Amino acid sequence: MIAYLEGRVLKKEDDRIVLLVGQIGYEVFLPAVVQEKLAGKQVGDDVALYIYHHQTERQPKPVLIGFDRAIEKDFFSRFITVETIGPLKAAKALNLPVARIARAIEERDLATIKRLKGIGTRTAKKILATLEGKMGKFALIYETGQTEARPVEDFMLQVQEVLVSQLGHKRAEADKLIAAALKRKQGISSAEELFEEVYRGEREG
Numbered sequence: 625m626i627a628y629l630e631g632r633v634l635k636k637e638d639d640r641i642v643l644l645v646g647q648i649g650y651e652v653f654l655p656a657v658v659q660e661k662l663a664g665k666q667v668g669d670d671v672a673l674y675i676y677h678h679q680t681e682r683q684p685k686p687v688l689i690g691f692d693r694a695i696e697k698d699f700f701s702r703f704i705t706v707e708t709i710g711p712l713k714a715a716k717a718l719n720l721p722v723a724r725i726a727r728a729i730e731e732r733d734l735a736t737i738k739r740l741k742g743i744g745t746r747t748a749k750k751i752l753a754t755l756e757g758k759m760g761k762f763a764l765i766y767e768t769g770q771t772e773a774r775p776v777e778d779f780m781l782q783v784q785e786v787l788v789s790q791l792g793h794k795r796a797e798a799d800k801l802i803a804a805a806l807k808r809k810q811g812i813s814s815a816e817e818l819f820e821e822v823y824r825g826e827r828e829g
Contacts, residue, residue: 626650626688630672633665639716641690643671652690655700655718656741661692676700678711689715695777696722699762706754708747716741726762729755757796760803779815783822801826 629652631645639659642649652673654662665671673690674697689711691697699722704714717740718725728736729752737748761780780802787798805812805821812818 626675626677626686628672628674629688629690631670633667633669633671636665636667641671643673643690650688652688653712653715654690655715657718657721658691658696676711687711693777694781695762698781699726699759702755702758703751706747706751708750713742717743722762726759729759730757732756758799761799779818782815783818786819787822 629643629645629650631643631650633641634644634649635642640651640653641662642651644650652675662671673692674694676689676691676697678687678689679685689700691700700711700714700718703709703718704711709717719741720736720739724736725740727733732752734745734748734752737743737751738745740748743751761784783802784795784798787793787801788795793801801822802818805818805825808825809821812821
């Protein structure tokens with residue numbers, strides 16, 4: 625499975641690029657929010673993308689969807705767990721910032737979810753029913769708009785994995801613990817520091 629690509633832009637289209645990596649050109653679909661961030665990139669420029677690689681028996685042709693942050697890919701992976709939302713439909717739907725979508729889900733803001741491209745009332749309700757309580761970390765990460773200066777997402781995923789796979793927490797519970805720790809203590813700069821703050825809060829709470 626392809627998880628990450630780094631190369632030169634060979635071709636740009638409305639919703640995708642062809643990325644030349646070595647001697648191979650990869651067609652990568654881009655959600656609207658990613659297209660906006662890469663708008664200044666021209667043919668020949670270097671681009672690095674985290675890749676969601678979709679390929680099944682029913683869909684034998686690989687579909688690659690690109691994101692400029694690992695946490696956006698993680699959000700996308702959860703978003704497509706909603707019934708009737710496949711990878712390409714999800715990519716087209718992400719025409720609002722991830723933080724805004726995540727907050728709308730947590731706040732059960734149906735009107736905002738219906739603003740996503742191709743999402744009607746019925747599907748919007750499914751999104752809320754399926755994902756409410758699971759989007760906290762995505763809203764938190766992007767809330768200040770300062771993620772480049774504070775790349776918390778890299779070690780948040782590490783701590784989440786430990787909480788879920790090694791310590792038996794449910795994923796939604798782990799997300800809440802992490803969000804609370806980051807709210808209590810600003811400027812956390814490592815997975816170890818975040819992990820300690822999570823469990824300090826558990827002991828005191």
